[in-house]
Every structure is written in C-alpha cells, then in structure tokens.
Amino acid sequence: MYQLDITLRRGQSLAARDRGGTSDPYVKFKIGRKEVFRSKIIHKNLNPVWEEKACILVDHLREPLYIKVFDYDFGLQDDFMGSAFLDLAQLELNRPTDVTLTLKDPHYPDHDLGIILLSVILTPKEGESRDVFQTQSLRLSDLHRKSHLWRGIVSITLIEGRDLKAMDSNGLSDPYVKFRLGHQKYKSKIMPKTLNPQWREQFDFHLYEERGGIIDITAWDKDAGKRDDFIGRCQVDLSALSREQTHKLELQLEEGEGHLVLLVTLTASATVSISDLSVNSLEDQKEREEILKRYSPLRIFHNLKDVGFLQVKVIRAEGLMAADVTGKSDPFCVVELNNDRLLTHTVYKNLNPEWNKVFTFNIKDIHSVLEVTVYDEDRDRSADFLGKVAIPLLSIQNGEQKAYVLKNKQLTGPTKGVIYLEIDVIFNAVKASLRTLIPKEQKYIEEENRLSKQLLLRNFIRMKRCVMVLVNAAYYVNSCFDWDSPPRSLAAFVLFLFVVWNFELYMIPLVLLLLLTWNYFLIISGKDNRQRDTVVEDMLEDEEEEDDKDDKDSEKKGFINKIYAIQEVCVSVQNILDEVASFGERIKNTFNWTVPFLSWLAIVALCVLTVILYCIPLRYIVLVWGINKFTKKLRSPYAIDNNELLDFLSRVPSDVQVVQYQELKPDPSHSPYKRKKNNLG
Numbered sequence: 001m002y003q004l005d006i007t008l009r010r011g012q013s014l015a016a017r018d019r020g021g022t023s024d025p026y027v028k029f030k031i032g033r034k035e036v037f038r039s040k041i042i043h044k045n046l047n048p049v050w051e052e053k054a055c056i057l058v059d060h061l062r063e064p065l066y067i068k069v070f071d072y073d074f075g076l077q078d079d080f081m082g083s084a085f086l087d088l089a090q091l092e093l094n095r096p097t098d099v100t101l102t103l104k105d106p107h108y109p110d111h112d113l114g115i116i117l118l119s120v121i122l123t124p125k126e127g128e129s130r131d132v133f134q135t136q137s138l139r140l141s142d143l144h145r146k147s148h149l150w151r152g153i154v155s156i157t158l159i160e161g162r163d164l165k166a167m168d169s170n171g172l173s174d175p176y177v178k179f180r181l182g183h184q185k186y187k188s189k190i191m192p193k194t195l196n197p198q199w200r201e202q203f204d205f206h207l208y209e210e211r212g213g214i215i216d217i218t219a220w221d222k223d224a225g226k227r228d229d230f231i232g233r234c235q236v237d238l239s240a241l242s243r244e245q246t247h248k249l250e251l252q253l254e255e256g257e258g259h260l261v262l263l264v265t266l267t268a269s270a271t272v273s274i275s276d277l278s279v280n281s282l283e284d285q286k287e288r289e290e291i292l293k294r295y296s297p298l299r300i301f302h303n304l305k306d307v308g309f310l311q312v313k314v315i316r317a318e319g320l321m322a323a324d325v326t327g328k329s330d331p332f333c334v335v336e337l338n339n340d341r342l343l344t345h346t347v348y349k350n351l352n353p354e355w356n357k358v359f360t361f362n363i364k365d366i367h368s369v370l371e372v373t374v375y376d377e378d379r380d381r382s383a384d385f386l387g388k389v390a391i392p393l394l395s396i397q398n399g400e401q402k403a404y405v406l407k408n409k410q411l412t413g414p415t416k417g418v419i420y421l422e423i424d425v426i427f428n429a430v431k432a433s434l435r436t437l438i439p440k441e442q443k444y445i446e447e448e449n450r451l452s453k454q455l456l457l458r459n460f461i462r463m464k465r466c467v468m469v470l471v472n473a474a475y476y477v478n479s480c481f482d483w484d485s486p487p488r489s490l491a492a493f494v495l496f497l498f499v500v501w502n503f504e505l506y507m508i509p510l511v512l513l514l515l516l517t518w519n520y521f522l523i524i525s526g527k528d529n530r531q532r533d534t535v536v537e538d539m540l541e542d543e544e545e546e547d548d549k550d551d552k553d554s555e556k557k558g559f560i561n562k563i564y565a566i567q568e569v570c571v572s573v574q575n576i577l578d579e580v581a582s583f584g585e586r587i588k589n590t591f592n593w594t595v596p597f598l599s600w601l602a603i604v605a606l607c608v609l610t611v612i613l614y615c616i617p618l619r620y621i622v623l624v625w626g627i628n629k630f631t632k633k634l635r636s637p638y639a640i641d642n643n644e645l646l647d648f649l650s651r652v653p654s655d656v657q658v659v660q661y662q663e664l665k666p667d668p669s670h671s672p673y674k675r676k677k678n679n680l681g
Contacts, residue, residue, distance in 0.1 A: 007118065030068065308362075313421060371391075
C-alpha cells in the first residue's frame, strides 16, 4: 500500500465553456472508477489557483491517476474541459515531484485545452491501516480533541421576485429558485402563473470557509411534461458581507430578466462537533454546568433559535450485514439532525465495528428526529446501505446506553445488526414550546417523490379512514334523529336543548380540553384505547417490497417515462392524499397523547383560550385579530407568513411516522454489558 500526497497548484489557459468567454473550473481525481478527490470551484477564471492538498491511499501502482477538469453549471450538466492521467509507476518513491499535465479531449485530440500543475510525493505504507483523512471527505481520522466542522451559519430569506421573464405562452411563468453553496442545495416552492412571485421562505446553509463562499442562485419556470425553462442566474459573494448583520440584497438576474430580493445574515458557528469518547462535554462538570445554565428557565428570551443541546455517543455496532464478497463490510456511520450531517471514520473488514465517537448538535426544534444510518464503504461505487434508526428527540432517555435494532430504508422492519448509542438531550421547554408555533425546518436533501401504486393505494386508504370517521359520526347523529334507539335519542335531545340554551363560545376549547384530559386519565389508568396500527404497517411492508421490485426493474419503465405528464399529475394526487390523511391522523394523535409534550402544550393553549373567551367579549378579540392582520405587513414588511395551528400539527407524527419511529425490541443476547470476545469480525 502507498500513500499519495498531491497538491493541486493551478491551471493555465483552460478552455472557455461559458457565454462570457470564461469558465468555472473544478478538478476531479479518479483512480479506477472511484472519485478520490474533488477541488473547490474557481468562478470565472481560465487561470485558476487552487493550492489544495489531498492524501490518497493506493493499493497498487497499476492503476493511473486520472485528472478531469469540468466547468461548473448550476442546474445544468457540467461541461467537460479536458483530462489527463499520471502514471504512478513512473514516480520515484519518497521524492517530491512537480508535474505539468496537458489536458486533452479524447474526441478532439488536436484541441488545446490548457495545462494543470501538480506537486506529488509517493511513499510506501506499512500495515493495513486505511483510516486516512481525505481533504474532501467529512469522515474523520482519529482526533483527540474537539473539532468544529463548520465556521458559521448563513441564514437566507427569499422574499420575492420582480419583473421575471415570461416563459409560458400565456405571458406568465411558474417560477421557483434553486440555491447552492458548495454541496448544500435548497429549492424553493413553485409560485404558479406570476412574474412577481412572493415566496417568503427562510432557510440556513452551513459556512465551511473562513472567508465565506459564493452562493449560486438560478431561477426556473416549472413545465409539466418537459424540461423546466431557465429564467436567469445570479450569485452572492459572502466574503463581501459583514457578520452578525442582516443584508437586504436586490440581485439582477443574468442571462435573463428581473430581480430577486433576499435577506442574508452571517452568524457565528453553532455548537456542532465530533470528538473521541474520552472527550465528553457532559462529563466535564464545568462544561455541563455551562450548558445547563445556557438552557435554564431564566434564559427564556435569549436567542430563541437555540432551543437545546444534543450529545450522541456512537459506540459500536454488532452483527452487521456482510456487504462485500469477502463476507465482511467496511462500515461507517452517518448521524443526521435535520440538515446537520456528521460522519464517523470507516472500520475496515469488520462486522462488529467500534467507533467510540461523540457528536454534539444544537437543537433548533425539539420535535426533530435523530437519524443514524450505517453504510458500507465501497471503493468503486456509492456506499451500500446496512441499516438505519430514527429516534425522536422527545423519546430519548438521557444517559442510557441502548442497543437499537437497525431497520430497513423505509424504517418499517428490522434488518441485520444492532447499534449501541448513548444520547443526552438538554433543552429549554419554554423556547421549545414557542418554536413549535413557527414553520418547521425543511430538509434540503430529500428524495424526489415518484409514482408508486402501493403508495397511492396506502394514501387513499389512510384518507378513506379519516373520512369514514366523519361519515360514521354523521350516521350516529342521524340515528339519533331517526330514534333508532329511543333511550339514546332522548338523551341526545335533552343534551341538545341544554347545550344550545347555555352555549357560550368558550365552551368549544373547553370541550376539547375535557377530551384531552379524559384520554390522559384513560392512559395513566391502564385503559389505553390506542391500538397499534397494523394496517399501516402492512401497507408499508408491501410498499418496501414494491420499492425493491422497482429497483430491479427500473430499466423496464420506458412507458412511464413517455407519459411523464400523467405521472406528475398522479404524484400530485398521491401527495395531496398523503397531506389530507396526515392532517386527520395528526389531530387524532394529538388527542391520543402520542407525543405527551405536544398534548400538554395543547392543554395549556386550550386553557388560555377558554379563559380569554370567557373573560373578554368576542368583538374585542376579533378587533385585536383584525388590527394585527392589517398592520402585520406595515410593522414587518419581510415577515414570513405562517399559521400557528398548522405549524403545531406539523410536529405531531402521522400514523406512518409513528410506525417508522417505533423502537424494535433487540435480541435478548444483545446487551450493552455483554461484549463479544472476538470483536475483530
């Protein structure tokens, strides 16, 4: 085994691929078919200077190092700018060498595409240790101190577009906007039939570079059944913006028409880190006291976005699936909380890996779900999935080391292996309650929805069950009118007269409050009327089987591709059914105490509402509500519109999510205190 240290110096006289006679070049290094390094993008420069270093482990010297240069085009396919290769067998060991490579296009060998300058040194490595840090990877080598992985947060609010270019035959467009900062991406919602869209969307990017970076922004027109139309592009140079200050930017779209209006704020880094098990924030008494003080009830209004602190110890896994032909795996672990994503190092050739890493996160929303996924690293292709667990933060028991059974991709059933985690959550309950009433953070990287017969059927059945609750209630009321059961009808008639004669508006939240309280006492008395939703579980398992079949038969889907427009309509119907069904299920799960924190919050809100309606005349309440609505835009022109009730319900899990978040019981043989004697796999 050899270690290849490369310094990518610069490029000279590279090919122009953009309309302005420039390019946005970046470089890829490949050995065999695997990409081992990717440089940063140098914008609008044909003589870029990178000065980036990479450390690569090489099994043998038979495979050359391929260098490929591309022109970055956000939203489009990147343009090829030339390639070259370096014969590693010709390098002298332990000697620094400056290399000049001429870029060529195999299809046009006579074209002059410029040169790339490198410095390389090849050294032999003893032993089988392969845990080497690669510049472009977030996977860590063995660090014995804490290391922050990003240096700040970029908070972006997309306000509006002005005078955008008309792309449709009706003289309008259906615009949406894509943002990209490095590997981070965000896509706005689509605003139909307008040239002056009002988005009012807020999201955050991580800032990895000390001097900032460049945000690429492109505007598009959504077209059903064909490729979306390009409206224009612009950029934001973060290095030119001052920190801890909100900047209002009106950006002219290049290669198009119109403007985009943004608010951009650069703030200091959140407490997100990785360290070894020996460096533990909560075991350091002084640091623990500082964290507890930061989230104490006395600091309710200090930085409302900082709700709490999460520490995750990823200790080890046992009995993992063998993904390689050798009967082993090369597992590494990915820990995700919303858009914060951290990785462990890889343990090679082992089915019982030990990572012993500690991850810390800032909690922005206590209703977030911690996702821990185990992958098998492959040199020649993307990583193989080995298992996953999803753990709602509110269900965590602090300081308890637990064995979590790994689940499949859909989180509907077990796969092979368990992972041992110890998790601690510290949060301010008042801040968490206030944050419940604002829009939920959207994940930047989400799988595109696709048409699935089983998913469509599942969503239809879920919505049908919600509708049937209303239908059955209507039948019950009608049976009282028809005197099918005279005692029941008589009781209903007396109750009707009593309620109508004495009705006051405050009784509506009071009835909901009594329903919540009734269900609570049923649960604590052991008379829990909540039933495990086996119907949803069965449908999810069927959907998983269909997904596996789809993966195998993906090449047979030519017919669906030809009717793309019909598929898109079906996907929209599928999503609407899901939203309607989820809405009904979330209301039910609020009253069923599925998430006690949210049910208690509902009780507090209903108590306050009951008192307000009882003590204050309705006209005054409506007057205050109307004045607030009419003056909101005057008081805060760039405020993001939201509905507090819908934001609250978005935190309540649907029946599908309840099944996905259920913790499976591990095999009795797996215990945090029982270690396998042979843990080398």
